[in-house]
Amino acid sequence: MFDFAEKLVILKLNKNSIKKARSHFPIFEAHPNLVYLDNAATTQRAQSVVNAQSHFDLYENANIHRGIYDLSNQATQKFENARTEIARFLGSGNANTVAFTQGTTASINIVAQSFLAPRLQAGDNIVTTIMEHHANFIPWQMLAQRYQVELRLVPIDKNGDLDLVQLSKFLDKKTKLLAISHISNTLGTIHPLDEIIELAKRKDIPVLVDAAQSACHFEIGVDPLNCDFLTFSGHKMFGPFGIGILQVSEKYLADMMPHNYGGGIIKDVKVEKTSFRNFPHNLDAGTPNVSGVIGLAAALKFISGIGKSDMHSHLNKLTLYALDQLPQVPGIEIIGNPKKRIGIISFNLKNIHPHDIASFLNKDGIALRAGMHCTQPLLNAMGLQATARVSFSIYNNEEEINKLVVSLKELMRFWS
Amino acid sequence: MKKQELQQLFKNEILPENENPYHFQEPQRASFTIEAYNSMCGDKYTLYFNINEGHITSVYFYGFGCALSKASISIMCKSMEHLSPKNITTLSDQFIFAMDQEHSTENADKKIQMLQQLKHFDGRVDCIKLGWEAVKNHFENADL
Ligand SMILES: Cc1ncc(COP(=O)(O)O)c(C=O)c1O
Numbered sequence: 001m002f003d004f005a006e007k008l009v010i011l012k013l014n015k016n017s018i019k020k021a022r023s024h025f026p027i028f029e030a031h032p033n034l035v036y037l038d039n040a041a042t043t044q045r046a047q048s049v050v051n052a053q054s055h056f057d058l059y060e061n062a063n064i065h066r067g068i069y070d071l072s073n074q075a076t077q078k079f080e081n082a083r084t085e086i087a088r089f090l091g092s093g094n095a096n097t098v099a100f101t102q103g104t105t106a107s108i109n110i111v112a113q114s115f116l117a118p119r120l121q122a123g124d125n126i127v128t129t130i131m132e133h134h135a136n137f138i139p140w141q142m143l144a145q146r147y148q149v150e151l152r153l154v155p156i157d158k159n160g161d162l163d164l165v166q167l168s169k170f171l172d173k174k175t176k177l178l179a180i181s182h183i184s185n186t187l188g189t190i191h192p193l194d195e196i197i198e199l200a201k202r203k204d205i206p207v208l209v210d211a212a213q214s215a216c217h218f219e220i221g222v223d224p225l226n227c228d229f230l231t232f233s234g235h236k237m238f239g240p241f242g243i244g245i246l247q248v249s250e251k252y253l254a255d256m257m258p259h260n261y262g263g264g265i266i267k268d269v270k271v272e273k274t275s276f277r278n279f280p281h282n283l284d285a286g287t288p289n290v291s292g293v294i295g296l297a298a299a300l301k302f303i304s305g306i307g308k309s310d311m312h313s314h315l316n317k318l319t320l321y322a323l324d325q326l327p328q329v330p331g332i333e334i335i336g337n338p339k340k341r342i343g344i345i346s347f348n349l350k351n352i353h354p355h356d357i358a359s360f361l362n363k364d365g366i367a368l369r370a371g372m373h374c375t376q377p378l379l380n381a382m383g384l385q386a387t388a389r390v391s392f393s394i395y396n397n398e399e400e401i402n403k404l405v406v407s408l409k410e411l412m413r414f415w416s
Numbered sequence: 417m418k419k420q421e422l423q424q425l426f427k428n429e430i431l432p433e434n435e436n437p438y439h440f441q442e443p444q445r446a447s448f449t450i451e452a453y454n455s456m457c458g459d460k461y462t463l464y465f466n467i468n469e470g471h472i473t474s475v476y477f478y479g480f481g482c483a484l485s486k487a488s489i490s491i492m493c494k495s496m497e498h499l500s501p502k503n504i505t506t507l508s509d510q511f512i513f514a515m516d517q518e519h520s521t522e523n524a525d526k527k528i529q530m531l532q533q534l535k536h537f538d539g540r541v542d543c544i545k546l547g548w549e550a551v552k553n554h555f556e557n558a559d560l
Contacts, residue, residue: 353482363419371457386458
């Protein structure tokens with residue numbers, strides 16, 4: 001009998017494991033000198049995630065929900081267990097609040113189509129911010145245009161903090177949704193969600209939180225945050241591409257309508273009429289990404305093993321260190337100075353375009369991102385065309401930030 | 417490309433073109449303008465063409481972008497002056513074709529040749545093609 005478990009790398013995740021975090025990511029075996037600072041775009045994949053996924057794919061694969069045979073039953077059980085584990089990760093005992101999607105973008109679009117669109121009337125408004133990733137902006141802009149609804153964009157101050165006074169003024173009787181990110185993927189600003197959600201809740205306005213950048217290291221969930229819709233992506237938390245989560249508060253579960261149609265979501269199909277299952281089962285039309293779900297559950301297990309609070313303090317430490325060291329680079333401008341920021345820093349160098357920075361740093365083995373980071377409205381509001389962005393994760397360290405500073409200094413010398 | 421090669425390339429070719437770009441200003445008058453915009457990265461230039469008796473008399477450009485897109489457009493503007501719209505279409509077609517081709521293609525203009533040799537520059541080919549693509553699209557869709 002083949003015992004796959006024996007072949008798995010046994011991961012001993014203990015209190016110190018932040019120090020050993022790098023060893024869980026085979027990418028650094030393939031590229032030992034890689035300084036990977038593009039974690040806001042996607043994090044590296046943990047060994048345990050790939051193991052869990054490939055174990056399912058190789059030895060347990062069957063389609064779910066439809067078979068009576070053992071393999072199918074076991075696959076179904078694994079899939080639904082993952083839902084329960086993910087709910088628990090989000091501080092909820094109710095697995096039926098958790099739907100699997102393709103990622104943050106898909107989750108937000110589902111809320112736009114299956115929750116918000118049916119309840120919009122001309123004259124209503126949707127509130128979001130100027131700082132959002134396009135994924136949390138364009139779906140609302142499209143709805144606003146289609147239903148003659150006002151899209152209200154909360155502005156920012158020069159530091160990159162939201163104008164909460166304006167936000168509060170924007171929320172009124174006609175507001176049908178407040179959609180806001182937890183952490184800005186361009187500036188790293190941590191929005192004061194407690195305060196913001198409280199403002200909306202006082203007026204009984206549903207709130208969507210885009211947790212793409214915070215799911216890894218913040219206690220999130222519709223219950224802990226007191227929001228109604230929570231969205232995030234597996235690939236930004238050591239998990240696979242193509243899988244993400246939409247969690248919906250119990251209050252609005254019954255308002256989530258199916259948005260694409262097919263098998264798996266139905267109660268009864270007659271020639272005249274079809275009736276549907278309830279959320280989350282009314283979203284999974286067709287065969288879902290079963291191994292992606294299993295990989296995501298493994299990623300959450302990995303995160304819990306290391307501990308969110310340890311991750312958070314590590315990222316905080318790196319961010320503070322980088323903010324302290326980067327100003328040594330002549331001609332550097334750090335974009336924004338928000339009250340609270342974590343994990344992500346945008347900057348520009350005098351006279352050097354971010355793309356050229358990225359090309360030169362690439363030659364020193366440093367991977368960073370250059371461009372608009374899918375936040376054109378934000379950059380326009382700040383009068384910027386593009387930025388260079390570094391973003392950290394658990395496998396980064398201070399030595400790598402030192403290398404970044406050395407490379408940037410060398411580039412400035414070369415350019416001038 | 418090794419780091420040293422990248423430095424050589426920038427020092428010898430790209431940075432000089434960047435520091436002294438050809439006709440990098442908004443002219444008083446233009447017969448027509450073309451926008452060159454890469455929405456993925458934010459590079460954005462306006463190209464200003466003046467035309468007289470079927471020939472392009474001057475090409476200016478202005479805007480914001482990386483050293484490569486700017487150098488490439490600078491070289492392009494210079495090479496397009498005094499051509500007919502038809503020849504401009506051919507020139508931009510050939511350039512894009514050369515950039516997309518696996519094997520190398522010769523161009524008599526040394527600077528254009530230099531750009532064409534950068535077709536394997538990881539992640540930066542779009543920067544080099546930006547202005548040329550815009551011109552190609554414009555003239556292909558125009559009634560010549
Ligand atoms: C804040 C934020 N929202 C949404 C997204 C979109 O995520 P995905 O591409 O996984 O759908 C991202 C990804 O960059 C993000 O940073």
